[in-house]
Amino acid sequence: MTPAELALLLRPLQFFNSHAAGTRDGLLELGNTSEPRVLVWNPEVIGGIWHADRTLAHPGSRTFRPVLGEHSLIWADGQRHRDYRAALSVPLVRQLHTYRGMIAGIVDSFIDDLTPGTKFSLADWTRALALRVMGAFVFGMDDTSFLRPFARWMTRAIGSRPRTLAYRHLRGGLPTAGPELDRLLVEQARAARRDPRTLSAHLLAHDSPVAGMDDDELRxxxxxxxxxxxxxxxxxxxxxxxxxxxxxEIGDRVRAELDRTRADEPGHDGSPLLDAVVSETLRLTPPVPAAGTRKLATDCDLGDRRFRAGTVVMPQIYIAHRSPATFENPRRFNPDRFLDRDGTAYRRPITQFFPFGGGTRHCPGAQLGQLEVREILARVLRRLDLQLVEHRGPVEQLRAHTMAPSPRIRMRVRAYR
Known part of the structure; x- marks a missing residue:
């Protein structure tokens, strides 16, 4: 293992920040192994990867492949990958408006459980909330108590970076869900096909491009x-x-903007600042620091260097989003960088700003995820007066390939608005 690979493994955020602040050409080779790996954050090269994505292989994560399964759509390739995206395009893109009321109801129920004086872990609260919402998307609004063992499994596998590294390098891999939880998830998904709003129904419909999948693939x-x-x-x-x-001061500006909009329409058209806050959050603290691995099918040029076939290329979201060549004062939280002078939304090129990846692997749930975040922010800011409780230690927590606020960051409910 080279020094760069060791630094990336043990102190990834420090490693990313050191390269984002440098004057490098946006490419970094990690070693001269039989399968060389290259980190990429050069905008021109990123654009080339997105353009050529259909010709590249997508080997996926060695850490997560046993967890999510060999059939996961994340590393499906070719026609099967296109079939999955087609099956999910209707609920994840074309029917977004049908989910807003469901999201709002779940968010309000979580807010109702908070009382003045309550202190809570911010990351744990949003994680429980988002899992409940996603459970409703996949299975419907019936009893989803079986999601609790799913959450415990995820915490055991990725809740501690040292534990995750120990699983991966000393114990042969992350713990799996186990046959009982796998069986329960499959049964619930097949039962949910009766509700046409669920993602399970779209996957299992008789006219779905992926209809007829067996239990292992469905799991x-x-x-x-x-x-x-x-x-x-x-x-x-x-x-x-x-x-x-x-x-x-930014929170006050967002609340003032929300006061000028209807309570049932918290974002996108009438709340450009709220949208800018979401975009700036995704820039400065992207939940996924890298955009998925690609493998070159032929020898090709990346920037000014030539790489042989079989090279694994890893677009780096975190480094690209903190590049001073692209973003002025990149470590400052400044939503105004996503607004034009007249206050309308400003769209950054996908070669510079790509929190949801790009090319053929652009996250199919990007719009739905942003809708959910806007609903959470709007309803929390409208209903709660919160105080950030001081804490010691790092702000970030790495959960396998994702980055969340430390669970030690706590909020206190001062009052209802």
């Missing part, structure tokens, strides 16, 4: 949807609330 998709759909959303919502309470 892998359900676990993938639950994990990917709640972990990243929960982290984004928690980070946004953290930043808004670290910078209360």
């Amino acid at each position: 892998d998709q359900v676990v993938t949807l639950l994990f990917a759909g709640h972990e990243t959303t929960a982290s984004t919502a928690a980070w946004a609330l953290y930043w808004l309470h670290r910078h209360p």
Whole structure:
């Protein structure tokens, strides 16, 4: 293992920050092994990867492959990957408006459980909330108490970075869900096909492009949807609330903006500042620091260097988003960088700002996740007066390949508004 690989393994955020602040060319080779790996954050090269994505292989994560399963849509390739995206495009993109009321009801129920004086772990609260919402997306609104063992499994596997590293390097891999939880998830998914609003119904419909999958494949998709759909959303919502309470003047501006909008329409069209807060949160503290691995099918040039076929290329979200060449004062939380002078939303090029990846692997749930985060922020800011409780220790917590606020960051409910 090279020094760079060791630094990336043991102190990844410090490693990322050291390269984001440097004057490098946006490429870093990690070693001259039989399968060389290259970190990429150069915008021009990133654009080339997105453009050529259909010709690249997507080997996925060695850490998470046994957890999510061999059939996971995250590393499906070719026609099977296109079939999964087609099956999920209707609920995740075309029917977004049908989910807003369901999200709002769940968020309000979680807020109702908080009483003045209550102190709570911000990351734990948003994670429980987002898992409940994702459970409703996948299985419907019936009893989802079986999600508790799923949450315990995730905490055991990725809740502690030292424990995760020990599992991966000393125990042969992360712990799996176990046959009983796998069976329960499959049974619930097949039962949920009766509710046409659920993701399970769209996967299992007789005219679905992936209809007829067996229990093993269905299990892998359900676990993938639950994990990917709640972990990243929960982290984004928690980070946004953290930043808004670290910078209360921005929080006051968002509340004033929300006061000018209808309570049932918290974002996108009428709340550009709220949208900018979400975008700036995704820039400064992306829930996933890297955008997924690609493998070169042929020898090709990346930037000014040539790499041979078989090289694994890893687009780096965290480093690209903190590059001073792209973002002025990149470590400062400044939502105004995502607003034009007239206060309308400003869209950054996907070669510079890509919290949901890009190319053929752009996250299919990106719009739904952002809708959920906006609902959480709008309802919390409208209903609660919160105080950020001081804490000691690092702000960030790495959970395998995701980055969340430390569970030690706590909020106190001062009052209801």
